[in-house]
Amino acid sequence: MDQNCEDCRHLWRAYAAATSDYFSVDAQLQAAAGKDNFEAVALLIPRLEASEETKAAVRNALRQHEEETGYR
């Protein structure tokens, strides 16, 4: 990444946040499943899916930005 590019820094921060959110929700989901807490599992599955979508969207934005700026 380009340390001097504000967009790169912003996108990488967003990607790191999305990734850490994804793993946090995933860990909560595993814990709930391990305790047979089906109510929590039912709540966490859509959150995990939403988190995965956010992560994918940020990754796409990063790739698009890198194509636009010629950085690889």
Ligand SMILES: [Zn+2]
């Ligand atoms: Zn950039």
